[in-house]
Amino acid sequence: MLVLGDAHASTPDRRQSLFAAYRAADADVALQAGDIMYYDLPIPTYFIGGNNEDFDVVEALRHGRIESDDVSNAYLLHSTAETVAGLRVAGLSGNYAPTQFEKSREQLYDDRRRHFVREDVERAKRLDDVDVFLAHEAPHGLPVTEDYEVGCEHIDDILDALEPELCLVGHHHEHAESEFGPTRVVSLAPAWESYYELDPDSLSLTRHETPPA
Numbered sequence: 001m002l003v004l005g006d007a008h009a010s011t012p013d014r015r016q017s018l019f020a021a022y023r024a025a026d027a028d029v030a031l032q033a034g035d036i037m038y039y040d041l042p043i044p045t046y047f048i049g050g051n052n053e054d055f056d057v058v059e060a061l062r063h064g065r066i067e068s069d070d071v072s073n074a075y076l077l078h079s080t081a082e083t084v085a086g087l088r089v090a091g092l093s094g095n096y097a098p099t100q101f102e103k104s105r106e107q108l109y110d111d112r113r114r115h116f117v118r119e120d121v122e123r124a125k126r127l128d129d130v131d132v133f134l135a136h137e138a139p140h141g142l143p144v145t146e147d148y149e150v151g152c153e154h155i156d157d158i159l160d161a162l163e164p165e166l167c168l169v170g171h172h173h174e175h176a177e178s179e180f181g182p183t184r185v186v187s188l189a190p191a192w193e194s195y196y197e198l199d200p201d202s203l204s205l206t207r208h209e210t211p212p213a
Contacts, residue, residue: 001085002027002043003196003205005188006170008052009038016213017192024211025195026033029085031172033188034093034136041073044085050136050170055113058093060163079116079123081130085200090162091134092116092124095171097150102117121154125161131203133164136171139180144172144187166203175207 002025009015022030022042030043035049038194039057044069049058060066061076075082077091094116100108103117138144138149139159150172159180167185175194176187186205188196197206 001087001198001200002030002186003168003198004030004032004045004191005194006033006050006052006173007037007191008035009191012055013213014108014192017210020213021191021195022208023135024208025197027197031084031089031132031134031168031198032191033134033168035170036074039071039074042068044073044075046075046077046082046089046091046134048091048134048136048170049113049114051095053114055111059113062069062093077134079120079127081127087131087200087203088129089132089134090124090127090130090164092120092155092158093135093136094120096154101154116154124158127162128165129167130162131182133162133165133167134197135156135169138169138172138187139167139185140185141171141178141180142185143171143174143175143178144174145170154178159185166205 006019009018030045032047036046037053081090089144097115100115137152139155169187172187173190175189178185
C-alpha cells in the first residue's frame with residue numbers, strides 16, 4: 001500500500017513528483033495525509049483534507065455529490081472510516097483554528113472550510129476498530145522542527161479514544177516518529193521527497209526516495 005505525505009500538486013512540477021511516486025510504488029491503493037491539491041488520481045486514494053486544498057472539491061466529496069472529469073479515485077476521510085486492503089483506516093480532515101472550533105460546519109465559508117470543528121472531532125472519537133488514523137495536525141510529542149509548539153489536544157483526544165496502532169500525520173513536511181500511548185505516530189515527508197510503503201499485515205512502514213519526475 002502506498003502512503004503519501006503532502007503533495008501540493010497544484011503546480012506542474014509537484015504534480016509530476018506526485019505521479020512519479022505513484023509509478024515507483026506500483027501499488028493498488030494509497031493513503032494520503034492532506035494537502036494533495038489534485039484529485040484525478042491513478043489508483044484509489046483515501047485522503048484527508050489539509051489546510052491547502054480546492055475546498056469546493058473537498059466539500060463536494062464530503063457530501064458525496066461530485067461528478068467531474070477532474071476528480072477520480074479520490075476518497076475523502078472526514079471523521080469516517082473505510083476498509084482498505086483489510087485495514088480499518090480513518091481520518092480527520094482539516095486543521096485546527098481556535099476561533100472556528102465551536103462553530104458548525106455550515107458556518108464555515110470559503111477558506112475557513114479548511115478547519116475541523118468540534119462535531120468533526122466528536123464523530124471521529126465514536127469510530128471503532130481503527131488500525132490506521134490520518135491527521136493533518138499532530139498529537140503532542142511529535143519531534144518535528146517548527147517555530148511553534150507542535151501538538152493539538154483534539155488529536156490527542158482522538159488517539160486516546162481510538163488507540164489505533166498507527167497514526168500518519170501530514171502538514172510538517174518532515175519525517176519524524178514518536179509514540180502516543182500505544183500508537184506509533186509518523187510525520188510524513190512530502191511526496192516530492194519521499195513515498196512510503198505500508199505492509200497491511202505488519203503495519204511496517206518503509207520510506208523511499210521519490211524518483212525524479
